[in-house]
Amino acid sequence: MTKKHIPVAKNQTVDVVIEDLTHEGLGVGKVDGYPLFIENALPTEKMTVLVLKAGRTFGYAKCLTRHSTSKDRVPETSDVLIRTGIAPLHHLVYEAQLAFKQKQVANTLTRIGKLPDVPVLPTIGMENPVAYRNKAQIPVRKVNGILETGFFRKNSHDLVPITDFFIQNKTIDTTIHHVKEIVKKYQVKPYDETEHTGNLRHIIVRRGHYSGEIMVVLVTRKEKLFNHDKISREIVERVPEVVSIIQNINPRQTNVIMGKENRTLYGKDVIEDMLLGKTYQISANSFYQVNTSQAEVLYQTAIDFAEFTPDDIVVDAYCGIGTIALSLADYVKKVYGVEVIPEAVADARKNAARNQVTNAVFEAGKAETVFDKWVSEGITADVLVVDPPRKGLDAGFIAHVLEMAPKKIVYISCNPATLARDLRLFADGAYHVAKVQPVDLFPQTTHVELVALMSRVED
Numbered sequence: 001m002t003k004k005h006i007p008v009a010k011n012q013t014v015d016v017v018i019e020d021l022t023h024e025g026l027g028v029g030k031v032d033g034y035p036l037f038i039e040n041a042l043p044t045e046k047m048t049v050l051v052l053k054a055g056r057t058f059g060y061a062k063c064l065t066r067h068s069t070s071k072d073r074v075p076e077t078s079d080v081l082i083r084t085g086i087a088p089l090h091h092l093v094y095e096a097q098l099a100f101k102q103k104q105v106a107n108t109l110t111r112i113g114k115l116p117d118v119p120v121l122p123t124i125g126m127e128n129p130v131a132y133r134n135k136a137q138i139p140v141r142k143v144n145g146i147l148e149t150g151f152f153r154k155n156s157h158d159l160v161p162i163t164d165f166f167i168q169n170k171t172i173d174t175t176i177h178h179v180k181e182i183v184k185k186y187q188v189k190p191y192d193e194t195e196h197t198g199n200l201r202h203i204i205v206r207r208g209h210y211s212g213e214i215m216v217v218l219v220t221r222k223e224k225l226f227n228h229d230k231i232s233r234e235i236v237e238r239v240p241e242v243v244s245i246i247q248n249i250n251p252r253q254t255n256v257i258m259g260k261e262n263r264t265l266y267g268k269d270v271i272e273d274m275l276l277g278k279t280y281q282i283s284a285n286s287f288y289q290v291n292t293s294q295a296e297v298l299y300q301t302a303i304d305f306a307e308f309t310p311d312d313i314v315v316d317a318y319c320g321i322g323t324i325a326l327s328l329a330d331y332v333k334k335v336y337g338v339e340v341i342p343e344a345v346a347d348a349r350k351n352a353a354r355n356q357v358t359n360a361v362f363e364a365g366k367a368e369t370v371f372d373k374w375v376s377e378g379i380t381a382d383v384l385v386v387d388p389p390r391k392g393l394d395a396g397f398i399a400h401v402l403e404m405a406p407k408k409i410v411y412i413s414c415n416p417a418t419l420a421r422d423l424r425l426f427a428d429g430a431y432h433v434a435k436v437q438p439v440d441l442f443p444q445t446t447h448v449e450l451v452a453l454m455s456r457v458e459d
């Protein structure tokens with residue numbers, strides 16, 4: 001076997017023109033066809049770069065001098081945002097971010113799903129694409145001997161202290177600042193993940209977009225949190241919107257942020273919010289879309305795609321606390337929801353009752369198992385809505401869906417790659433993929449939500 005020629009070497013300086021962006025938002029510049037991935041580099045830009053790593057098929061480089069500037073470059077960029085992973089696309093103007101996401105989705109459908117003819121509609125964006133997040137999960141670490149809150153430097157667990165998180169609601173930023181000052185005052189020890197010592201690991205803040213209610217979650221390594229009553233009292237004094245303070249205990253040496261045990265230190269154990277006119281209770285561990293106004297656009301798109309009729313029976317699989325099922329319940333005869341986390345199912349039932357929705361039932365269990373049971377009981381759906389986690393649908397689940405044979409399937413996804421893989425299986429199993437709509441719930445980042453519409457091919 002001949003050894004592959006690599007035209008650059010580590011520490012070499014080369015000139016490149018940026019031709020494209022990777023799905024992670026890195027610029028791609030080529031030397032004799034060999035791609036170098038470069039941070040903070042945009043298509044059309046000419047630059048001199050330093051090669052940091054030269055692998056067999058691609059390498060990494062960093063810009064030394066930019067000789068020309070893309071028309072899509074934002075004039076002012078923040079060094080902190082470049083150093084951390086908070087907002088990897090913040091240097092690209094928003095219109096170009098939306099076009100980038102549409103193109104990435106179309107490429108993925110072609111490459112992974114072998115579905116080049118499926119129309120991918122222009123990404124639906126936000127009017128004001130900053131400070132949109134209703135939830136923050138902020139690590140707490142010691143930096144230069146002081147307890148700090150911030151964000152991890154890219155590809156590391158080194159904390160970069162930050163006060164303006166850019167994509168979070170500003171009240172959340174202020175809340176984090178106050179909580180940081182209060183826990184410092186009471187000498188709470190920050191977590192050290194190398195030694196697995198210290199106590200406070202993360203500060204999580206959730207805020208109801210419409211209600212303004214705030215929940216603070218203090219994630220600790222130990223059960224004991226000294227002075228928690230004084231800490232709670234001072235948090236509420238400084239941030240009166242706080243209606244709930246929870247201690248979440250995570251004793252394990254892990255990157256998973258939350259542990260299993262919650263204790264309510266102050267107020268309620270939930271906050272309330274609204275989506276498409278219905279109210280929801282959200283607990284510390286529940287899944288809830290982080291961009292409320294765009295979640296409404298996402299769910300409304302799913303409802304519009306489905307074109308429900310009043311006789312329709314609908315299944316909402318991976319239903320969480322019932323947000324999609326309850327948003328569409330008014331349009332249909334009956335909706336069945338299934339979700340694996342029993343607490344979320346309990347929330348979904350409560351949410352149905354508090355919104356006087358009487359035609360929605362929820363079952364706890366794995367979608368694949370519950371579907372098997374429903375198929376054997378003769379329960380069918382005219383329309384199936386699925387909204388799985390990033391890993392997409394289980395192949396066994398897809399087999400049960402093909403048996404149940406709903407007329408339409410509306411697939412909501414946060415991962416173009418697994419969506420493309422699963423759409424291929426449906427397309428091979430008698431479904432026509434009509435269209436895919438990207439909705440931008442995560443401006444300034446490379447993530448995007450998608451709604452795909454499929455209809456059963458009768459013959």
Ligand SMILES: C[S@@+](CC[C@H](N)C(=O)[O-])C[C@H]1O[C@@H](n2cnc3c(N)ncnc32)[C@H](O)[C@@H]1O
Pocket residue numbers: 287288289317318319320321322323324338339340341344365366367368387388389390
């Ligand atoms: C992307 S969230 C969507 C939740 C909800 N549809 C919403 O919009 O708020 C995915 C949900 O799938 C649930 N889940 C994960 N694996 C599951 C499985 N095998 N069966 C049923 N639900 C599952 C998760 O607990 C989570 O609530």
